Amino acid sequence: MSQGRLGASHHGTETLAEVDAVAPRVCVERATLSALVEEGLSIRQIAERLDRSPTSVRHWLRRYGLKTDGRRGRRPVNEAERDGPQDARATCPHHGLTLHRWFDDRGYRCLRCRSMYVANRRREIKATLVEEAGGCCAVCGYSRCLRALSFHHVDPTTKAFGIALYGSARSLARAREEARKCVLLCSNCHAEVEAGVTSV
Structure with a gap:
């Protein structure tokens, strides 16, 4: 052999x-x-x-x-x-x-x-979701800090749960399903989108 x-x-x-x-x-x-x-x-x-x-x-x-x-x-x-x-x-x-x-x-x-284990698992899931969403803010391209990136639901009526609060504690499959409804934004752009100053 x-x-x-x-x-x-x-x-x-x-x-x-x-x-x-x-x-x-x-x-x-x-x-x-x-x-x-x-x-x-x-x-x-x-x-x-x-x-x-x-x-x-x-x-x-x-x-x-x-x-x-x-x-x-x-x-x-x-x-x-x-x-x-x-x-x-x-x-x-x-x-x-x-x-x-x-x-x-x-x-x-x-x-x-x-x-x-839970904390590490949540970081791994978020890192995976961020990478699959393009790895940077869809508006300004920011990508330096993972914590500064979040998922914004394009249509709030389709929102099953907030990824920032609950998504990383769920299975990767469910988090991925929810992330498909979202656009990846940095903290600043997310705040501007929520305030109506910027659109996506």
Whole structure:
């Protein structure tokens, strides 16, 4: 059998060359991936969270030198049993002694890890939407700061939710659907459009 560039055979094992060939170009942030690993999620579970394929997740895990371990994080404290309190203080591998909360599908999880994951996920979704919308203000071309760009609904009657407030907390598919109703504007142009000074 032929050898991959890392010397791995094709007996059921992907070589890094094969992974690189199919891995998406959109980067997965290390902090996001690290937080999911610390939660003790499997590669398949991480893939579902990130809307990526397991192959893509393996690629970025290898790139960052991270490894999953399904046994980690399932029971951070021995005294925190299923019938115990919903919240418990326990040691997180990433944040040290901090508050954990029980989730029926995953057991106790560090709340700071979850918060970090959500924040990173929201930034990733907004970055994707901004890039797909052209990457700059449709009026003046501003593009320096992602936070200064927002989505303006061309027809307010079609608005299902505000992307700035709720869109990045939803699935990428739903956020994309809503973004198609919008035009990308910088903060200044958005204010002028809302005030009727500028039109789009």
